[in-house]
Amino acid sequence: MTSSEQRSYHGIDIGGTKIELVSWLDAGSDLREVFRERVATPGTDFDEFLAAIAGLVARGDTALGQQAKPAPVGVGLPGVIDSATGRQLSSNIPALNGRIVAAALQGALARTVVIGNDCQCFALSEAQGGAAAGLPSMFGAIIGTGAGGGYCVDGRLQRGFNAIAGEWGHWTVPAPLLAQYGLPVFDCPCGKAGCLERYVSGPGLSKLHAHAGGDGAQPLTIVARANNGDAAAAQALAIHLDLLGHAMASLVLAYDPHAIVLGGGLSKLAHLYQQLPAAMRRHLFRGVQTPPVLPPRFGDAGGARGAALLARQQSE
Ligand SMILES: [Zn+2]
Numbered sequence: 001m002t003s004s005e006q007r008s009y010h011g012i013d014i015g016g017t018k019i020e021l022v023s024w025l026d027a028g029s030d031l032r033e034v035f036r037e038r039v040a041t042p043g044t045d046f047d048e049f050l051a052a053i054a055g056l057v058a059r060g061d062t063a064l065g066q067q068a069k070p071a072p073v074g075v076g077l078p079g080v081i082d083s084a085t086g087r088q089l090s091s092n093i094p095a096l097n098g099r100i101v102a103a104a105l106q107g108a109l110a111r112t113v114v115i116g117n118d119c120q121c122f123a124l125s126e127a128q129g130g131a132a133a134g135l136p137s138m139f140g141a142i143i144g145t146g147a148g149g150g151y152c153v154d155g156r157l158q159r160g161f162n163a164i165a166g167e168w169g170h171w172t173v174p175a176p177l178l179a180q181y182g183l184p185v186f187d188c189p190c191g192k193a194g195c196l197e198r199y200v201s202g203p204g205l206s207k208l209h210a211h212a213g214g215d216g217a218q219p220l221t222i223v224a225r226a227n228n229g230d231a232a233a234a235q236a237l238a239i240h241l242d243l244l245g246h247a248m249a250s251l252v253l254a255y256d257p258h259a260i261v262l263g264g265g266l267s268k269l270a271h272l273y274q275q276l277p278a279a280m281r282r283h284l285f286r287g288v289q290t291p292p293v294l295p296p297r298f299g300d301a302g303g304a305r306g307a308a309l310l311a312r313q314q315s316e
Helices: 046-064 101-111 118-127 176-181 201-213 217-228 231-254 271-282 299-316
Strands: 007-014 018-027 028-041 073-077 089-092 111-115 137-143 148-153 261-265
Touching: 007 046, 007 118, 007 299, 018 046, 018 118, 018 299, 028 046, 028 299, 046 101, 073 101, 073 118, 073 299, 101 111, 111 118, 111 137, 111 299, 118 137, 118 148, 137 231, 137 299, 148 299, 176 231, 201 217, 201 231, 231 271
Parallel strands: 007 073, 073 111, 137 261
Antiparallel strands: 007 018, 018 028, 137 148
16 A cells, blocks of 8 residues: 555644644554654644644644645544534633634644544543453543543444533532532532532542641642551542542443543552442442453553544544
8 A cells, every 4th residue: 555545644632731743644453653743832822823733734744745635633622612613612721712623723724623522532542452452342531630531332432412421520429428528519610510520630639638637738649648547648538439439330330331441640549440449339239340440551642642543533
């Protein structure tokens, strides 16, 4: 096969501080990386933002060589898109708020542009060639500065009616669990209150630590202190594990995935892999087996890969 016949894709991972583009050739069962570049994210000016991406794609096109058609672009973007208007609702990049990013990029790049959120791109990357490769279904759960995820069947992302399938971080913590631990109802930037994300994300764990009488330390510090016998740290981790166990048990009831792959900063907490299955079982009825809880293969580095896989999925 000559390069002009071989399909190619660009995957772009957009974060608050950097934009990463990776260009890929389709190698059948997997993608082969050809080019990679990172630039700083223009945070306040939308035209500069579009120009930065156009520049990355132009350099990626050059690296891919002569192509029959312009390579489709997949974009992983944090935040929420209004499914009726396509406008970006909440973003950690002010330049994007209220913009129809997909249409603007499509115009600037003159090719197919597919946008998914960063958690969906993570899930797709771990489903295809990642920690859950070859499984009939999987759920990728990000636990970092926020909490979100994506559900894949046979290596394909299931996006749903609003393209938000898997947004488990905005399920509400059940009132009995809040009462059991005497927890306040935290407001969420999504406009609701009591969302799981506010309790189980990295900042959420720090708030649980403060609630348990600690100083609201960072997650890795909380784990280190708990290992040294600190009571407040141990209590924060126990509440965190129980809330996360409830959330993952709910994922089993909703999707029944063949594996749950963790991503984000808290995926580095080793105790979650050992203790989450038992914590999930406390919230499930008898006879339900918990799926394996797996560490990521690509993790955060899979964002651009997942975005390219989303472009491939949409262009099939
Ligand atoms: Zn929320």
